[in-house]
Each structure stands twice: as structure tokens, then as C-alpha cells.
Amino acid sequence: MARVEVKQLLEAGVHFGHLTRKWNPNMAPYIYMERNGIHVINLYKTVAKLDETNEALSKIAASGRKILFVATKKQAKDIVAEKAAAVNMPYITERWPGGMLTNFVTIRKAVKKMASIDRMKKDGTFLTLSKKERLQVDRLRAKLEKNLGSISEMTRLPGALFIVDTMREHIAVKEAQKLNIPIFAMVDTNCDPRDVDYLIPSNDDASKSIDIIMTEVTNAVAEGLAERKAEKGDASEGKSEKKDKAPKKKVTAEKPEPTPAKAEPEVKAEPVVAKATKAEADDLTKVEGIGPKAAEALVAAGITTFADLSKGEAEKIKEILTEASSRMAHLDPTSWPKQAKMAADGKWDELKEWQDNTKGGVE
Numbered sequence: 037m038a039r040v041e042v043k044q045l046l047e048a049g050v051h052f053g054h055l056t057r058k059w060n061p062n063m064a065p066y067i068y069m070e071r072n073g074i075h076v077i078n079l080y081k082t083v084a085k086l087d088e089t090n091e092a093l094s095k096i097a098a099s100g101r102k103i104l105f106v107a108t109k110k111q112a113k114d115i116v117a118e119k120a121a122a123v124n125m126p127y128i129t130e131r132w133p134g135g136m137l138t139n140f141v142t143i144r145k146a147v148k149k150m151a152s153i154d155r156m157k158k159d160g161t162f163l164t165l166s167k168k169e170r171l172q173v174d175r176l177r178a179k180l181e182k183n184l185g186s187i188s189e190m191t192r193l194p195g196a197l198f199i200v201d202t203m204r205e206h207i208a209v210k211e212a213q214k215l216n217i218p219i220f221a222m223v224d225t226n227c228d229p230r231d232v233d234y235l236i237p238s239n240d241d242a243s244k245s246i247d248i249i250m251t252e253v254t255n256a257v258a259e260g261l262a263e264r265k266a267e268k269g270d271a272s273e274g275k276s277e278k279k280d281k282a283p284k285k286k287v288t289a290e291k292p293e294p295t296p297a298k299a300e301p302e303v304k305a306e307p308v309v310a311k312a313t314k315a316e317a318d319d320l321t322k323v324e325g326i327g328p329k330a331a332e333a334l335v336a337a338g339i340t341t342f343a344d345l346s347k348g349e350a351e352k353i354k355e356i357l358t359e360a361s362s363r364m365a366h367l368d369p370t371s372w373p374k375q376a377k378m379a380a381d382g383k384w385d386e387l388k389e390w391q392d393n394t395k396g397g398v399e
Contacts, residue, residue: 040083040248042080045082045238046079048242048245048248049244050239050242050248051068051079051239052074052241053067053226054075054225055074056070056073056074057073059226060226060227060229062229063075063225063227063228063229063237066225066237075225077225077237082236082237082238085236086236086249088234089235089253089256090252091256092328092329093198093220093257093260094259095321095328096196096218098260098261098264099195099264099321101321102125102194103125104127104128105125105126105198106127106132106197106205106208107200107201108129108204108205109200109201109241112129112200112240112246114129115243115247116129116200119251120254123254123257123258128186128208130183131183132205132207134207136211137208137212138214140193141393143184146180147188149180150180193324193392194217195217195321197212197217197219197221198220199222199232200221200240201224201241202223202232203227209231209232213231216325219231219234221234222249223235233363317335317341318342320334320335322379323342323372323376324394325371326372329364330364333356334353336360341380342376342379342380345372345373346373346374346377348373350372353372353373354367354369375387375390375391
């Protein structure tokens with residue numbers, strides 16, 4: 037993917053911040069200067085943070101997790117809806133439903149209600165209702181479609197949130213923090229960057245600025261999805277090749293019987309073990325509560341597979357995370373070994389059901 041240039045961001049007005057009297061002091065590292073009572077954002081840092089964000093989002097998309105886009109302000113609604121729909125990701129552009137994440141089970145019931153109304157219309161039971169009842173059902177269906185239609189295919193908690201304007205969407209931020217869901221956001225000079233895991237310092241009020249950032253972000257997500265699709269294709273090809281080569285391996289194993297058997301197995305055994313260990317590295321972000329940064333910390337500590345994680349103790353995992361970064365001290369790894377055990381045993385349906393019934397991996 038071609039890296040966005042500072043000149044393009046400048047032309048889109050990404051560098052304009054808020055009035056100096058409305059600034060958040062924690063945004064000082066990302067502010068270049070002050071002019072005419074307005075803060076100017078350092079676009080070189082914006083480009084660096086955008087690259088970091090794109091890389092993390094691409095990994096999440098490649099792992100098969102959904103990314104929920106949130107933007108309820110007028111300037112961002114249409115842009116976010118269009119870009120998110122293009123990569124088949126859920127989005128919220130109307131009112132944020134309270135408990136959307138922390139009370140996800142109830143929200144899913146509302147979505148199922150919408151599906152049941154659609155079934156009623158298909159099988160003819162809708163026509164048996166009175167005129168007044170049909171009108172009420174239609175109104176309910178329209179209301180549900182407006183607020184929850186874009187998340188109808190989101191059957192479990194998202195792998196990450198992408199927010200435009202964290203000040204406006206503060207409830208979404210609080211819910212994601214409670215469930216240890218990674219937060220990606222466009223952060224203006226009046227916002228607090230400490231609430232966000234991956235921030236993009238930028239103008240979150242201008243439609244041109246939102247458009248260019250959203251384009252870059254969704255392109256990264258599309259790359260992650262393409263990578264996942266390619267991996268699935270390679271895996272299916274690899275299986276078919278193994279089946280074809282299986283009888284040949286048996287023949288070669290039978291031929292070297294007269295030669296001394298001591299030297300051959302010793303030479304072959306070492307590289308086979310080395311290849312096996314490389315191939316066994318798992319995507320730890322499939323465990324609810326583990327984000328890209330937490331996964332990196334665990335891999336650096338030698339926990340590379342679901343089997344390794346299932347044998348770990350919650351206290352030791354907590355120590356690894358805290359040593360890697362103080363920002364991960366709030367994570368609760370109590371259920372991680374249990375989830376990893378299910379993943380290691382290949383019980384994916386059971387794991388998904390468990391994750392759907394719990395909140396952010398916390399029992």
C-alpha cells in the first residue's frame with residue numbers, strides 16, 4: 037500500500053486543531069505550533085501514527101475479527117458508512133446504543149427481533165395481523181434497521197473499535213475500555229490521547245480530513261482481509277498437495293532398507309522438528325481480551341502457541357504484560373488459559389459460544 041504523504045494531509049486540512057483555550061495538555065507532543073489562536077497538528081507524527089494504526093488494523097482483519105467503526109457526527113456519518121460497508125465491516129452512524137458492548141447479549145436479541153419480523157413477512161404470518169399491528173411492526177422494523185441494521189452480521193464482540201471524535205463517543209470509549217477491546221481513533225487537540233490504544237492526531241471535524249484518514253484505514257483493513265483469503269487458499273492447496281505426495285513418501289521410506297539406518301533418521305529428524313516449531317506459531321489475538329500489543333508481548337516472552345498459553349498462570353501472564361507496558365496493566369488474563377485450551381484442542385465452536393456469552397473474556 038502506498039504511504040500517504042504529508043502534502044496530501046496538508047491539502048485535506050488534517051493539520052487544523054481546535055482553539056488554544058479548548059486544548060487538552062496531553063496532546064502537547066502532537067502539536068506543532070499555535071497560530072491565530074488555533075493549534076496546528078504535527079503532520080509528520082500523524083503519518084507515523086497512521087502507519088502504526090494501519091499495521092495493527094491489518095493484523096486484526098487478517099485474524100478474522102470484526103472492526104466496529106463509530107462516528108455519529110454529521111460530517112463523518114456518510115463517509116464512515118460508505119468506507120466501512122466497502123470492506124464489509126460493521127458501523128454505528130446513528131445514536132450509540134447504551135450497552136452496545138457491555139450488554140451485547142441484549143443488543144443481539146434486538147437484532148434477532150429484526151430477523152424474525154423479516155421471516156414473518158416471508159412466510160405470510162405478517163398478513164394475518166390487523167392493520168394497526170402491521171403498522172406498529174413496520175415502525176419497529178424501521179427503527180431497528182436505522183439503529184442496528186449495520187451491525188446485523190456482527191455475531192460476537194468486535195476485535196477493535198475505530199472512533200471518530202472520542203469526546204463525542206465517550207460512552208463507546210468507556211465500554212471498550214471495560215472489556216479490554218483495543219481502541220483506534222482520530223484524536224483532535226481537545227481530546228485525551230490516554231484513552232486510546234492507537235491514536236491518529238488529526239482534524240476530526242472536517243469532512244475532507246475524515247475522508248482521507250478513513251480511506252487509508254479501510255485500505256489497510258482490505259489488505260488484511262486479502263491476506264487472510266490468500267492464506268486460506270494456500271492452506272487448501274497445501275492439503276491437496278500433501279494428499280498427492282503421501283504415497284510417494286511411503287515408497288521412499290521402504291527403499292533405503294539395506295543402507296545403514298542409524299545415519300539417515302538422525303540427519304532428517306533435526307530439520308523436520310525445526311520446521312514444525314516454526315509452523316506451530318498461533319494467532320493469539322483470537323483469544324478474547326488479547327490485542328495486537330498484548331500478543332506481541334506474549335510472543336516476546338516465549339508464549340507463541342495456544343498450547344503454551346493454556347499452560348500459563350494468570351499471575352505470570354499479568355507480570356509479562358505489565359513489564360512490557362504499563363498501559364496493559366489493566367488487562368485481566370484470568371480466562372486466557374481456558375480459552376487457549378479450547379483453541380489448542382480445536383474446539384472453535386465451543387470457544388465462540390463461550391466468548392459470545394461472556395463480556396470481553398471476563399467471566
